[in-house]
Amino acid sequence: MSAPLFHRMSEQDGELQEALMSLGLSRKEASVLSYLLLRGSATAKEIMAELSIHQPQLYDVISSLERKGFLYVQQSKPKVYIAERPSVILERLEREYTKKKSSIISAIVKSSTNELARRNLIWVTRGLDNVVNNSISLIQEAKNELYIEAPPHILRKLVKSIKVACSKGVKTYVLLYPSLEQDLLSELVSAGIVELKTNALGQFYLVVPDAEQSVLMPRMMSLEEGNNAYGYVFKDKLMSLFFIHYFFDAWKSSETAFRKLLRESDYPMSFYSQRFAVWEILKAQEAGLKPKVTVSGYTLKQKTQITLSGFPFNVRVTSDVINFELQDLASGKRYLIGGDNAILEDISAEKIVIELA
Structure with missing residues (x-):
């Protein structure tokens, strides 16, 4: 009787099993699936003999792999278990991994939020x-x-x-x-x-x-x-x-x-406060300089992150309004840039970098 395949797997076969485990499969799931991928198909009796897995364990593993779409069953006597195409398995593994990753991130965020509530801010x-x-x-x-x-x-x-x-x-x-x-x-x-x-x-x-x-x-x-x-x-x-x-x-x-009399060597200047970024843009323009800015923030309508770069104009510092307009060099679109409490503007700036053209 030949030695079980599990004990005589080549180094390459072992790497396949480890790769499947790294994508979220259990050791037994990875063992069965890698065996079927290498062999193509097998009966339950053949799998149990080669991998030294008991029948109850094997059926649990096969049910799990079938549910995940990694193998299908040929309804013959005896039943034959056939691995899906590697490309299909990879796609489904990636989907499963992404789903788990999202769940983990969600749990971390929830935990962090609870922690913030417990901390003294x-x-x-x-x-x-x-x-x-x-x-x-x-x-x-x-x-x-x-x-x-x-x-x-x-x-x-x-x-x-x-x-x-x-x-x-x-x-x-x-x-x-x-x-x-x-x-x-x-x-x-x-x-x-x-x-x-x-x-x-x-x-x-x-x-x-x-x-x-x-x-x-x-x-x-x-x-x-x-x-x-x-x-x-x-x-x-x-x-x-x-x-x-x-x-x-x-x-x-x-x-x-x-x-302070600012020199060219003082640039670029970065600000997390939109108000003082606007202040320095205004001062640079008053000094006859041509400031170019890069704005990182989010759009007020879609709440999506955005980065823009261009030359500010219509800089306003009044009792009610502190903002400026910017024509993005990449897209050509014009935006009104506000701060953390922006309401009327297009963009709420989280960071502004000022450099000289």
């Missing part, structure tokens, strides 16, 4: 020192852009961290209230900030790196020197973009104390 930080320490931590995490609204006595505590961030290429915009002190201005300019504005009233104390997370403190508490203050830390992108919205409202009407 906002918490209270008590005492001015703790507010400052949390602010410094966020500034240290900044990689692209940084927005700060603060009074002088707190800004002084942040200057060192701001300087380090600027040295790494982080574009920093500072709104200072209620009044500017000249030595602090010199320190901030030396640190490498892009722009500094002043506002006699101010809205709140705010630190937002990369439009991803933020520290917020009520204005009146930020003006007190004592340690009875408290603030909020938000590990949430939507809330951080919401704060930038109001930060920019005050920014565009505040008095400019310093504006």
Whole structure:
């Protein structure tokens, strides 16, 4: 009696079985199907003899493979099991694999959503020192852009961290209230900030790196020197973009104390805040430059991801509207580009890269 085929399969046969298993078949399913693919057809008795599979197990495996469309049964006596064509099997395996992949992704997303619900995305930080320490931590995490609204006595505590961030290429915009002190201005300019504005009233104390997370403190508490203050830390992108919205409202009407003279070497500039991207597009145009932008975001109607590239025009920064138009160089289509809370525009921009033509 010859040795079972399972024990004398060639290396190539073993690779076929492993390949079938990698596409989601069980070891026994892969063993039976690879045997039928190599032989073409076989009876249950032949399969059991060659693969050392007991009858109940074999019928479970055959039922599973038949249900998946990988083999069919010739109704003779005895029944003969025939493998489908390899191309058909491959197509159905891919379909099955894609279905399983979608189920896994769905489960991961659901699990992640539940995890987000369990996590603290906002918490209270008590005492001015703790507010400052949390602010410094966020500034240290900044990689692209940084927005700060603060009074002088707190800004002084942040200057060192701001300087380090600027040295790494982080574009920093500072709104200072209620009044500017000249030595602090010199320190901030030396640190490498892009722009500094002043506002006699101010809205709140705010630190937002990369439009991803933020520290917020009520204005009146930020003006007190004592340690009875408290603030909020938000590990949430939507809330951080919401704060930038109001930060920019005050920014565009505040008095400019310093504006860095941008050079060609400062480009390309990328922004997660559509508002400050629009601000820099406007400043580049006012300086006689010809900015070209690449916009990544999604369409408001279809909610599909899109990337556009072209030259912005009709740039608007008013009390009600902050957007610009763009004719995509690839498609020739014109789009109105808005931000995270876009309603009237065609595109909600998630990232904008500005370069010079």
